[in-house]
Amino acid sequence: MDNIKNKVVAFDQVKILGKDIKRDGVTLANPPGAIWIGATDDDKIVGVVCIVINSKTKTARYKSDFVLKDYRKRGIYRKLFQLRESFVRMKGVKTATAFCSFMSINCYVKYGFVPQRRKVNTDNVFVKKVYV
Numbered sequence: 301m302d303n304i305k306n307k308v309v310a311f312d313q314v315k316i317l318g319k320d321i322k323r324d325g326v327t328l329a330n331p332p333g334a335i336w337i338g339a340t341d342d343d344k345i346v347g348v349v350c351i352v353i354n355s356k357t358k359t360a361r362y363k364s365d366f367v368l369k370d371y372r373k374r375g376i377y378r379k380l381f382q383l384r385e386s387f388v389r390m391k392g393v394k395t396a397t398a399f400c401s402f403m404s405i406n407c408y409v410k411y412g413f414v415p416q417r418r419k420v421n422t423d424n425v426f427v428k429k430v431y432v
């Protein structure tokens with residue numbers, strides 16, 4: 301656990317999580333401009349969050365939040381989340397949105413996101429944050 305480090309990683313490094321992510325219903329796509337922040341245990345990727353920033357509109361989309369089962373409930377996601385918050389603030393992002401799951405919604409709400417609506421036929425909730 302002490303070896304867990306957070307850093308920006310390449311999508312190629314994240315792809316290895318593909319099967320586990322899919323099993324939990326999270327999509328793993330790499331749209332243009334996506335920034336991946338990974339949690340690593342030595343060299344192994346154990347968690348990830350993604351940011352897609354539109355620099356013209358100063359908006360961000362958060363996606364693909366995921367931590368491997370064996371590493372959950374140890375605060376790894378919270379640290380990734382905090383890092384992502386610092387990153388988007390540094391980039392001057394004004395609003396951020398995400399579709400979150402019942403497992404991540406508490407974290408989103410704690411960090412100032414407001415639930416907007418549920419995605420049709422899923423448990424995913426669309427959340428939005430306005431940065432001040």
Ligand SMILES: CC(C)(COP(=O)(O)OP(=O)(O)OC[C@H]1O[C@@H](n2cnc3c(N)ncnc32)[C@H](O)[C@@H]1OP(=O)(O)O)[C@@H](O)C(=O)NCCC(=O)NCCS
Pocket residue numbers: 324326364365366367368371372373374375376377378379399400401402403404406407
């Ligand atoms: C959601 C997920 C990323 C959390 O990772 P984690 O490293 O275990 O989370 P942390 O230990 O940092 O906990 C952060 C907060 O998340 C929330 N949380 C974590 N696991 C949860 C669960 N099973 N149910 C509800 N809330 C949960 C809690 O609010 C927690 O804060 P708290 O400890 O103050 O209560 C992980 O469970 C996961 O990958 N789930 C499957 C995929 C998924 O649902 N991703 C979110 C898509 S937006």
